[in-house]
Amino acid sequence: MGRVTLFQALILALLQGTTELFPVSSLGHTIIVPALFHWTNIHRSDPTFLPFVVTLHLGTALALVLFYRREWWKIVGALLRSVIRGKLSDDPHERLGWLLVVGTIPVGILGLLLEKSVRALFASALLASLFLIANGAVMFLGEALRRRQLAVEHRTNRPLTRLSWFQAVLVGVGQSFALLPGISRSGASMVTGLLCDLDHADAARYSFMLATPVIIAASLLKVPDLFNAGAHVALVESLIGGIVSGIAAYFSVAFLTRYFRSNDLRPFGWYCLLLGLLGSILAWKGIIS
Amino acid sequence: MKVLGLLVAVLFFILAVLSWTGTFQSALIFGHSPMHNYKHTILYAVLGVLALLWVRFQGSDATSSR
Numbered sequence: 001m002g003r004v005t006l007f008q009a010l011i012l013a014l015l016q017g018t019t020e021l022f023p024v025s026s027l028g029h030t031i032i033v034p035a036l037f038h039w040t041n042i043h044r045s046d047p048t049f050l051p052f053v054v055t056l057h058l059g060t061a062l063a064l065v066l067f068y069r070r071e072w073w074k075i076v077g078a079l080l081r082s083v084i085r086g087k088l089s090d091d092p093h094e095r096l097g098w099l100l101v102v103g104t105i106p107v108g109i110l111g112l113l114l115e116k117s118v119r120a121l122f123a124s125a126l127l128a129s130l131f132l133i134a135n136g137a138v139m140f141l142g143e144a145l146r147r148r149q150l151a152v153e154h155r156t157n158r159p160l161t162r163l164s165w166f167q168a169v170l171v172g173v174g175q176s177f178a179l180l181p182g183i184s185r186s187g188a189s190m191v192t193g194l195l196c197d198l199d200h201a202d203a204a205r206y207s208f209m210l211a212t213p214v215i216i217a218a219s220l221l222k223v224p225d226l227f228n229a230g231a232h233v234a235l236v237e238s239l240i241g242g243i244v245s246g247i248a249a250y251f252s253v254a255f256l257t258r259y260f261r262s263n264d265l266r267p268f269g270w271y272c273l274l275l276g277l278l279g280s281i282l283a284w285k286g287i288i289s
Numbered sequence: 290m291k292v293l294g295l296l297v298a299v300l301f302f303i304l305a306v307l308s309w310t311g312t313f314q315s316a317l318i319f320g321h322s323p324m325h326n327y328k329h330t331i332l333y334a335v336l337g338v339l340a341l342l343w344v345r346f347q348g349s350d351a352t353s354s355r
Contacts, residue, residue, distance in 0.1 A: 083342065083345060086345050086346060087346070088346065101339070105339070108332065108335065109332065109336075112328050112329065112331075112332045113329075113332075221328055221331070224327065
């Protein structure tokens with residue numbers, strides 16, 4: 001078993017940077033794609049792979065922070081002011097900040113307690129492919145339910161800052177399903193956001209902002225593992241991977257925020273269904289594992 | 290509610306300390322290696338801080354009810 005090559009690092013970084021934010025499951029892709037190319041030298045438990053994964057995630061998180069830098073600046077300031085005051089005000093940035101804190105709690109708890117067990121149970125190409133199909137189906141179902149809410153129940157879109165605390169928790173719980181390989185973090189949280197009366201643009205914005213602290217925390221929590229015996233840093237591959245992943249993530253979030261102003265999740269649903277179906281057939285035939 | 294919030298905060302901080310010292314190994318309950326202890330310690334500490342923040346906002350007339 002060898003370490004990741006520079007070519008593989010570039011492909012995986014591009015894949016991570018884009019699929020982390022597109023609602024198509026990065027974890028599912030990083031299981032299916034290496035299996036598809038028969039990259040047998042790559043194993044998630046390899047000591048050189050962990051630092052690589054950490055830098056890819058940090059690159060993605062940094063891109064998200066940079067993209068929403070003005071908003072984060074205002075949010076952090078508003079949160080600090082409200083804590084000092086001990087009161088909540090009508091400041092929309094303060095409200096959004098607390099909605100992000102509340103929404104992060106479910107994935108923080110479930111992620112820390114269950115991540116390893118869930119991923120150990122479901123880390124196979126067949127299961128990742130099946131969950132990718134489920135991810136696609138959830139996006140179609142979410143879109144259909146949202147259209148029904150608007151047309152039949154005559155519900156209207158609500159601004160992001162009018163989300164209730166309970167709805168923020170629901171979106172956080174939705175995001176937690178991304179612990180399953182093949183289920184997309186942004187897809188799951190966007191569908192939950194849509195069903196809580198957000199429009200696509202606000203559901204995407206809340207989803208991306210909610211993902212930022214989670215990705216940063218998940219990466220930072222892995223840093224102590226780098227100092228374990230046997231961990232060897234593939235420095236060049238990790239650094240280049242982190243930069244490429246960050247650039248890919250920045251362009252992805254820029255594209256998606258524009259895309260969701262006037263489009264929906266269905267094209268990504270089709271993509272997940274087709275890739276999941278292809279992966280399932282290949283895994284079932286024993287071509288990938 | 291303030292008292293309840295304080296109790297919850299204290300409980301989480303105790304769990305954080307016990308988890309840090311290895312007395313309470315919740316990592317094993319969830320099938321993790323003891324190496325995960327520090328992650329659970331951080332989780333309990335963060336939940337303790339959040340409980341304290343909740344207490345901070347209790348009893349304030351301007352607390353939003355949205």
